[in-house]
Amino acid sequence: MAEPLSRRRLLALGSAGAGGLLLSGCDRLNGSPAFRSLLESAEDAHRGSQRLLGGGMLAPEFTTDDLSPNFRANGSRTASDNAEWASHAANGFSQWRLRVDGLVLRPLELSLESLKAMRQRTQITRHDCVEGWSAIGQWSGTQLSAVLRAAGLLPAARYLVFHCADRFGGAAPYYESIDLLDAFHPQTILAHAMNGAPLGIAHGAPLRLRVERQLGYKQAKFVTRIEARSTLAGLYGGKGGFWEDRADYAWYAGI
Amino acid sequence: MPEEPSEPVSSAPVLRGGELVRRHRLSTRLWHWTNLAAITIMLMSGLMIFNAHPRLYWGKFGANPDHAWLEVTNAGGRGQLRLAGHVFDTTGLIGVATDANGAVQAQAFPGWMTIPSTYSLADARLWHLAFAWVLAFALLAYLLWSLVNGHVRRDLHITRAEWSPRHILADVVDHVRLRFPTGAAALRYNVLQKLAYCGVLFGLIPLAILTGLTMSPGFNAVAPFLLDLFGGRQSARSLHFLAALGLVLFVTVHLAMVVLAGPFNEVRSMITGWYRLPRERSGKVREETAHG
Numbered sequence: 001m002a003e004p005l006s007r008r009r010l011l012a013l014g015s016a017g018a019g020g021l022l023l024s025g026c027d028r029l030n031g032s033p034a035f036r037s038l039l040e041s042a043e044d045a046h047r048g049s050q051r052l053l054g055g056g057m058l059a060p061e062f063t064t065d066d067l068s069p070n071f072r073a074n075g076s077r078t079a080s081d082n083a084e085w086a087s088h089a090a091n092g093f094s095q096w097r098l099r100v101d102g103l104v105l106r107p108l109e110l111s112l113e114s115l116k117a118m119r120q121r122t123q124i125t126r127h128d129c130v131e132g133w134s135a136i137g138q139w140s141g142t143q144l145s146a147v148l149r150a151a152g153l154l155p156a157a158r159y160l161v162f163h164c165a166d167r168f169g170g171a172a173p174y175y176e177s178i179d180l181l182d183a184f185h186p187q188t189i190l191a192h193a194m195n196g197a198p199l200g201i202a203h204g205a206p207l208r209l210r211v212e213r214q215l216g217y218k219q220a221k222f223v224t225r226i227e228a229r230s231t232l233a234g235l236y237g238g239k240g241g242f243w244e245d246r247a248d249y250a251w252y253a254g255i
Numbered sequence: 256m257p258e259e260p261s262e263p264v265s266s267a268p269v270l271r272g273g274e275l276v277r278r279h280r281l282s283t284r285l286w287h288w289t290n291l292a293a294i295t296i297m298l299m300s301g302l303m304i305f306n307a308h309p310r311l312y313w314g315k316f317g318a319n320p321d322h323a324w325l326e327v328t329n330a331g332g333r334g335q336l337r338l339a340g341h342v343f344d345t346t347g348l349i350g351v352a353t354d355a356n357g358a359v360q361a362q363a364f365p366g367w368m369t370i371p372s373t374y375s376l377a378d379a380r381l382w383h384l385a386f387a388w389v390l391a392f393a394l395l396a397y398l399l400w401s402l403v404n405g406h407v408r409r410d411l412h413i414t415r416a417e418w419s420p421r422h423i424l425a426d427v428v429d430h431v432r433l434r435f436p437t438g439a440a441a442l443r444y445n446v447l448q449k450l451a452y453c454g455v456l457f458g459l460i461p462l463a464i465l466t467g468l469t470m471s472p473g474f475n476a477v478a479p480f481l482l483d484l485f486g487g488r489q490s491a492r493s494l495h496f497l498a499a500l501g502l503v504l505f506v507t508v509h510l511a512m513v514v515l516a517g518p519f520n521e522v523r524s525m526i527t528g529w530y531r532l533p534r535e536r537s538g539k540v541r542e543e544t545a546h547g
Contacts, residue, residue, distance in 0.1 A: 023367060026299070030371045030378055042385035050473040057476040062315065070320035126316060126488060128472050131376065132308035133318035134488050213473045248377040254473025255384055 059212035073202035076166035105152030141191035272534035303379035309363035315487030
């Protein structure tokens with residue numbers, strides 16, 4: 001019987017083939033636009049299934065006992081290379097204004113004081129970086145829904161884009177975007193305070209977005225302008241966010 | 256598929272070593288290879304995701320300022336694994352390794368273990384989160400179908416007799432001596448096989464899937480009880496890694512057993528369903544299972 005030989009050859013061929021296929025094949029598939037778009041279609045499945053199951057459900061909230069003793073600041077730690085932001089920072093953001101424009105009935109310019117006069121929410125939530133770490137912090141801020149109702153969204157508006165003062169690593173300006181379902185979610189706030197103190201520079205002073213059911217890169221810091229848009233196409237790289245444009249992170253970051 | 260192979264129990268008494276018999280159902284064969292592909296991709300892309308933050312924590316939160324129970328570092332050109340206060344030098348494999356072109360890679364797991372082979376958290380997530388659907392729905396379909404077609408009841412169910420320490424010990428001794436069942440007895444899973452397969456089907460893979468879902472902030476809103484079940488997101492992440500390690504250990508032992516039991520016959524039976532019964536050792540025909 002020639003079985004031992006064929007067995008050995010089969011094994012050798014099999015393992016060499018499998019190893020080679022895995023190493024070069026996966027990288028080749030990874031570079032194939034057709035295969036990538038197949039993989040990317042899973043993002044629609046994530047968004048669709050989480051929206052179907054979760055709808056308007058709240059992200060888990062925690063107690064003061066759960067707070068991270070040292071909340072890691074990530075991304076841009078400052079926006080000081082932006083002269084306008086730097087001069088506002090020097091004045092304690094007293095002259096700073098948040099612009100709300102785009103597809104709205106009434107474009108707004110809101111000071112921190114007028115933002116604080118709108119409907120507020122305080123929440124202790126977990127911040128999850130796409131890299132894998134988590135930190136728990138307390139956030140206080142204006143519900144985005146209140147700002148949007150004050151501005152009045154036009155029927156064509158589908159997305160809210162958050163323009164930021166920082167340029168991460170000196171590259172393009174940071175920006176992020178969410179859809180209307182997240183925009184009107186009660187936990188979606190424009191945070192001006194963290195752990196009971198005014199939002200620090202490292203965490204995006206004077207205002208950062210909290211959209212609690214998504215990953216850290218959606219939590220835009222140093223927000224200066226909110227733009228209502230019908231599409232994300234035509235804005236910077238067209239993928240709806242700094243990291244989405246730059247590193248191909250998923251626009252829907254609920255997973 | 257219901258007419259697929261062989262009810263080992265009813266056909267056992269007439270079968271002798273050397274006969275070619277139907278062993279694995281089509282559903283088992285389909286799931287086995289789908290799952291192999293899914294697990295391999297999940298593992299390799301998962302190692303790349305780990306490379307983005309090679310630290311593990313227990314509890315609800317965990318980041319660089321917090322205590323990590325496991326950490327991979329690569330300071331000063333040395334790869335180190337730090338585990339519960341102990342430091343292991345793992346240069347060459349974990350932390351710091353040399354790639355195929357001789358270039359030094361300073362990342363937790365080397366490129367030959369990861370998808371893609373060079374650092375990309377975004378691409379690894381793309382693979383991992385797409386094939387998670389394949390892994391989860393293949394397992395769900397297989398488990399449901401195995402309940403319907405009797406695979407779980409007939410082949411995987413561990414009887415009270417098999418749970419007895421004496422029986423398990425006898426099976427351990429048989430494995431250590433590499434005395435594998437022959438003839439018709441080889442068609443039945445022994446108790447260690449049943450424990451291993453049930454451990455993977457009902458233990459490790461579901462644990463990997465559920466701890467994976469627990470890391471999703473969107474899914475936390477849907478099913479917050481999973482956070483309580485696993486003790487927080489960072490605990491879930493640690494358990495996810497340990498479940499993956501468990502699967503690697505299973506595959507290692509599984510492959511060793513396939514090689515020892517006769518790789519051609521074993522692999523053929525998982526591809527075509529046909530299996531040649533091992534011949535009786537001393538000419539004696541053992542009619543019941545090897546362990547009686």
